[in-house]
Amino acid sequence: MRVALFATCVNDAVYPSTAIATVRLLERLGVQVDFPAAQTCCGQPQFNTGYRRDTEPLVRRMGRAFEGYDYVVTPSGSCAAMVRDNYPRIAAKGTDPRLTQVADSLVPRMYELTEFLVDVLKVTDVGAYFPHTVTYHPSCHGLRMLGLGDRPTQLLKAVRGLELIELPGAEECCGFGGTFAVKNADVSAAMGEDKVRNARSTGADVLCGADNSCLMHIDGVMRRQDAPQRALHLAEILASTEEEPWS
Amino acid sequence: MSGTFVGMPAFPKAAHEAVGNTTLRANLRHATHTIRDKRAKAVAELDDWALLREAGKQIKDHTLRHLDTYLVQLEETVTAAGGTVHWATDADEANRIVTHLVKETGECEVVKVKSMATQEIGLNEALEEAGIAAYETDLAELIVQLGHDRPSHILVPAIHRNRGEIRDIFTKEMGEWGRPAPEGLTDTPAELAEAARLHLREKFLRAKVGISGANFMVAETGTLVVVESEGNGRMCLTLPETLISVVGIEKIVPTWRDLEIFLQTLPRSSTAERMNPYTSMWTGTTDTDGPRAFHLVLIDNGRTDTLADEVGRQALRCIRCSACLNVCPVYERAGGHAYGSVYPGPIGAILSPQLRGTTSEIDASLPYASSLCGACYEVCPVAIDIPEVLVHLREKVADQGGPGHRLERAAIKAAGWILDHPGALAAGERVASRTRKLHPKKLPGPGAGQWTNSRDLPQMPAEPFRDWWKKNRT
Numbered sequence: 001m002r003v004a005l006f007a008t009c010v011n012d013a014v015y016p017s018t019a020i021a022t023v024r025l026l027e028r029l030g031v032q033v034d035f036p037a038a039q040t041c042c043g044q045p046q047f048n049t050g051y052r053r054d055t056e057p058l059v060r061r062m063g064r065a066f067e068g069y070d071y072v073v074t075p076s077g078s079c080a081a082m083v084r085d086n087y088p089r090i091a092a093k094g095t096d097p098r099l100t101q102v103a104d105s106l107v108p109r110m111y112e113l114t115e116f117l118v119d120v121l122k123v124t125d126v127g128a129y130f131p132h133t134v135t136y137h138p139s140c141h142g143l144r145m146l147g148l149g150d151r152p153t154q155l156l157k158a159v160r161g162l163e164l165i166e167l168p169g170a171e172e173c174c175g176f177g178g179t180f181a182v183k184n185a186d187v188s189a190a191m192g193e194d195k196v197r198n199a200r201s202t203g204a205d206v207l208c209g210a211d212n213s214c215l216m217h218i219d220g221v222m223r224r225q226d227a228p229q230r231a232l233h234l235a236e237i238l239a240s241t242e243e244e245p246w247s
Numbered sequence: 248m249s250g251t252f253v254g255m256p257a258f259p260k261a262a263h264e265a266v267g268n269t270t271l272r273a274n275l276r277h278a279t280h281t282i283r284d285k286r287a288k289a290v291a292e293l294d295d296w297a298l299l300r301e302a303g304k305q306i307k308d309h310t311l312r313h314l315d316t317y318l319v320q321l322e323e324t325v326t327a328a329g330g331t332v333h334w335a336t337d338a339d340e341a342n343r344i345v346t347h348l349v350k351e352t353g354e355c356e357v358v359k360v361k362s363m364a365t366q367e368i369g370l371n372e373a374l375e376e377a378g379i380a381a382y383e384t385d386l387a388e389l390i391v392q393l394g395h396d397r398p399s400h401i402l403v404p405a406i407h408r409n410r411g412e413i414r415d416i417f418t419k420e421m422g423e424w425g426r427p428a429p430e431g432l433t434d435t436p437a438e439l440a441e442a443a444r445l446h447l448r449e450k451f452l453r454a455k456v457g458i459s460g461a462n463f464m465v466a467e468t469g470t471l472v473v474v475e476s477e478g479n480g481r482m483c484l485t486l487p488e489t490l491i492s493v494v495g496i497e498k499i500v501p502t503w504r505d506l507e508i509f510l511q512t513l514p515r516s517s518t519a520e521r522m523n524p525y526t527s528m529w530t531g532t533t534d535t536d537g538p539r540a541f542h543l544v545l546i547d548n549g550r551t552d553t554l555a556d557e558v559g560r561q562a563l564r565c566i567r568c569s570a571c572l573n574v575c576p577v578y579e580r581a582g583g584h585a586y587g588s589v590y591p592g593p594i595g596a597i598l599s600p601q602l603r604g605t606t607s608e609i610d611a612s613l614p615y616a617s618s619l620c621g622a623c624y625e626v627c628p629v630a631i632d633i634p635e636v637l638v639h640l641r642e643k644v645a646d647q648g649g650p651g652h653r654l655e656r657a658a659i660k661a662a663g664w665i666l667d668h669p670g671a672l673a674a675g676e677r678v679a680s681r682t683r684k685l686h687p688k689k690l691p692g693p694g695a696g697q698w699t700n701s702r703d704l705p706q707m708p709a710e711p712f713r714d715w716w717k718k719n720r721t
Contacts, residue, residue, distance in 0.1 A: 007712050009666070013676045014705050016712035023720070035716045040666040048619060050641030051659045057667045089635075140620035173576045177618025182697040184259050184616060186266045189701035190580045191618070220702030 003033045004066050006074040006110075008212075009041035015212045021239035021246075022075045022113060025128075028239075029121055033073070038065040043090075044082040049179045052090060056099060059090055063102030072109050073116045075235045077142025077211045080112040085145055112142060113235055114151040114210060124154045129242045131161035135204040136234075137195065137218070139211035140173050152210055152234055159237060165202040169194070176217035192221040200227055210234045255587030257612035262581035271407055275579050278406045282573045285519035286626070293515070302508045304630040307564035310499050311554060317466040317499045318545070324469030328531020330541040341546045342373035345458065345491055348542050349379050352489050354455045360473060360480040361385035362460030363401060363567055364493045364546060366589040367602075370458070381458065382424070382450050384479040386443050393420040399583025399591060401569040402517050407582055410434035421446050447479065457487035457538070461494045462566065463509060464543075467502050469530050471543070474513060476524040484527050490538035496545050497554075497563040509566060512628035516568035549602035558639040562597045564629040569594075571623035571633060577616055586613065593623035597636040605644050614640035669713075676711035683707035 003026065007019040026033045042062060043055030062083070066072045074080050084107050091099040117123055136156060142148040156164050175181070175191025182188075195218055199207045207222075209215045212233055219231035232246075240246035255261060265271055290296050310317055322332045333348075335341035349357060357374065359365065359381050371381045371392075383392045390405040391398050394416040398404030405413070417428040417439065426449055428442045459480065463472040471492055473480050484490060500506060514523040532541050554560050572578050572592030583591035587609035588599040596613040605611045614637050623633040645652050665671050686707060689699040698704065 009672075012712040013679065014707065016708045016710065016715055019712040020715055023716075035713070035720065037713060037716075038669055040669055040672055046659055046663065048638055048641070049655070049659070050614075050638065050643075050645035051656070052642050054659050054663045057663065061667060140618070140622070144621035144625055171622075173618050173620035173622070175576065175618060177620070180615065180618045182695075184262060184577070185697035185700060186259065186263045187577050187580050187616075188618070190266045190272075191576050192702065216705050217702060220698070220704065223703040224701065 001031070001071065002069045003031050003071045003073060004069040005033050005035050006039060006042075006062075006066065006072050006079065007035065008074060008076045008079045010213050010216070011075065014216065015233065018075050018212055018233040018235050021233070021235040022073070024244075025126060025235060025239040026073070028241075029117075029123060029126060031121070034069070036065045036069075042079045042082045044079060044086075045178050047082065047086055047090065052093060055090055056094055056096065059087055059099055059102050060096075063098070063106060066106060066109070069109065071111055071116060071120065072106065073111050073113055075113045075210065075233060076213070077112050077139050077146055077148065078213060080110055080115075081141040081145035083107060083110045112146055112148065112210070114142075114148055114155060115146070117155060117238075118151045125158035126155065126238050128159040128238045128240055129161050130159050130237045130240045130246060132205040133163045133165055133203065134206045134208050134237065135165045135167040135199055135202040136170070137167055137174065137199070137207055137209045137214070138170055139209055139214045142210055143171060148210070155234070155238060156208065162237070165204045167202060167207070168198045170198075174214050174218050176214045178213070181217055188217070189221070192217055196221045196225065196227060199229060205229065206237075207231045208234050208237055255607075255609040257608045258581070258585055258587070258616040259612065261585035261587065261609075262577075262616070265582040265585050266580055268582075270409070271582055272580065274407055274409050275582055278403065279573045279579050282403075282519065286516060286570055286573065289515040289519040289521065290626075292521070293511070299508055299512050300628055300630055303512055303566075303628055304564060306500060306505050306508060307629055308561075310501055311497065311560060311563055314496065314499070314554065317501055318496060320466040321464055321469060321499055324467065325531060325543050326469075328469045330469065330531040330543055333542060333544045335544055335546045335548070337548050338368035338546075341368045341493060341544055341548070342370055344544050345370060345493060346373060346377045346379065348489070348491055349374065349456055350377070352456055354379075356380040356382065356450075356454065357456040357458050358450050358454040358483045358487065359383050359388075360457065360459035360483045361388050361475065362458070362493065363589060364460040364495050365458060366398065367495075368493070368546065368548060370493065382447075382454075384447050384450065384483055385475070386440065386477055386479075389443055389447070390416060393417065393424065397584055398589055400572055401567050401590065401592070401594075402572075403569075404583075407584070410436070410439065413439055417442050417446075425449060451479075451482040451486055454483075454487050456489045456491065457483040459484060459490065459492045461492050461498055462513070463506060464494060464499050465501075465503050465506065466499050470503065470528050471530075472506065473527045474510075474523045474525075475527075476518060476520070478525050481525050481527050484529060485537050487538055489540045489542070490529075491542045491544065493544045493546060496547055496550055513566050513568050516566075516570040516626070516628040549604075552604075553598075553601040556601065556639075559597070559601050559636055561631050562594070562601060562636060564631055565594055565598065566629060568628055570626040570628065574622040574626050575617075576620060576622070577618065581616070586616065588613075593617060593633045593637075594631070597631075597633055597640060600640050600644075605640070605647060611644050611647075611649060614638075614644055673711065673713055677714070679707050680710050683709075
């Protein structure tokens with residue numbers, strides 16, 4: 001089984017700890033994972049802002065970077081959804097047959113991390129240890145576009161020492177939305193503040209999610225408020241063990 | 248506030264005021280969450296909801312594909328049933344036709360059934376200019392009209408008002424238009440409803456002309472359908488001598504039987520009711536009962552252009568249930584007025600820029616008025632993929648250039664080059680990491696400033712992931 005990590009540009013540049021945690025977690029579960037250095041960005045920000053044609057070189061690059069791997073695993077619901085939902089659309093609207101080849105080839109091999117763990121590796125107890133209270137925010141792309149369902153919470157519930165507290169209004173968007181966060185900053189911030197209010201009401205130490213772009217926004221609001229909580233990616237919780245605890 | 252949306256500022260500017268209005272935020276939060284939860288329960292009762300949704304989508308798509316055929320069939324069946332069909336290309340033409348029809352009756356006032364189509368074309372304002380008073384008879388539309396206000400929701404146009412505000416509007420305004428509000432009116436729902444009932448009753452009994460829209464038009468029989476829950480519609484549709492219905496051309500269903508789907512999905516989606524309270528259906532005129540004359544004004548007003556767009560045309564499936572408004576986190580915080588159209592919320596964000604084009608500031612900004620969270624698509628009873636259409640329209644807006652988009656395109660091009668050269672990307676990431684101690688907490692300028700006004704920037708890591716990988720795994 002040849003497995004490639006699609007780290008995503010946000011994790012590569014801003015949250016390497018999430019990508020490192022994903023590597024450690026998969027290796028601990030006996031998966032040999034590779035990081036093809038030709039990968040950069042899936043093109044989601046460009047596509048969602050209306051620059052579809054500018055995503056075409058990135059689609060082709062993704063196709064080249066992950067050629068020959070059985071599975072491509074990414075710790076980002078929205079990037080997985082970008083490939084799965086929008087690559088076929090980019091191919092259909094474009095004129096380059098290579099785009100269709102990439103979409104056809106990559107879509108069935110693209111897995112969001114919790115899908116890969118639960119559906120392919122068929123594990124929910126990954127042997128993690130995380131002695132903290134946690135509340136889970138299901139980001140919209142994972143929730144609605146990928147249909148992750150209870151995979152993330154199944155994984156969290158099996159973590160030793162972890163107490164999972166339900167997040168009120170969990171299914172409401174946090175307000176990040178890519179360029180929405182700056183194009184409609186007032187509404188985005190109001191949504192973020194409501195999300196943080198709900199998170200703080202749980203009293204949990206950590207708000208956990210599976211999409212670091214959303215967490216960047218939520219954590220940004222938390223730090224602005226000097227909140228006692230922090231936002232943390234699910235992969236970092238699952239990678240944490242008694243021997244090598246998250247710090 | 249005037250009754251029209253002409254000259255609205257761009258969405259972010261209009262939303263800025265709404266976000267800061269705590270009364271409005273509280274009114275909207277309470278109302279949308281209440282309807283949202285009730286709808287979820289009503290839909291969960293049906294184990295064949297997914298099938299109903301798919302059937303509704305397919306009926307609408309089929310009808311739109313053969314719209315030319317069904318429109319001609321409808322004209323034939325309506326005419327055969329004693330009605331007269333008029334065709335209007337745009338709002339002005341529709342308003343001219345309706346004004347002329349009312350004038351022919353010699354009347355100078357009309358009663359109205361709640362209708363999105365007549366609001367879309369600004370009919371009340373056109374009638375007023377011609378010296379004809381149009382009285383809204385739906386409770387919420389009455390509140391909006393008496394308050395010299397604009398609707399902010401498709402189903403509950405006065406959703407931005409609370410009970411106290413409604414009492415004040417009734418007390419102050421009702422006397423100007425007819426029977427005044429009772430002395431000492433309080434803000435209890437029963438008293439407010441009774442005040443509206445008394446005020447409206449004299450209008451129903453006096454009016455000789457009724458104006459409506461329609462939720463559906465059945466091509467095979469020429470039947471029009473209005474779905475409402477107060478009984479005011481039934482009054483307007485049956486008491487006057489002349490009935491004029493103004494309907495968008497996309498409201499057709501081919502057969503009577505198709506209604507079986509929508510009369511299940513529409514009430515549950517919009518008011519969370521299992522069955523709609525007042526469903527009025529009429530076919531032309533009947534000799535011994537109801538209006539003596541029936542006119543159907545079919546409006547295009549941008550619908551044919553919308554139909555020509557392969558991705559955007561799905562917006563024409565809309566049955567105006569407003570479920571998408573009630574679940575939308577952006578609508579909840581920005582309010583309906585910020586959308587600058589009688590069609591607010593997610594459906595408005597894809598409908599208005601298609602019906603009106605994207606040349607105005609507000610229409611060009613609407614496709615961006617969404618975080619693309621997908622809650623709207625999830626609840627839509629005719630499966631309109633609103634996020635897909637929003638992104639499609641963003642491309643149109645970006646392509647036409649305009650303020651901000653030229654700069655944005657240049658930035659996207661530059662980023663595109665870097666992202667297609669991993670070596671350059673890695674170099675940039677390293678610079679960002681090495682200078683991380685120097686990054687300020689707040690940044691000026693568009694983009695970064697918009698972020699740091701309300702959020703801290705993330706702390707940059709000591710090194711990018713690709714460098715860690717190189718050191719530790721290769």
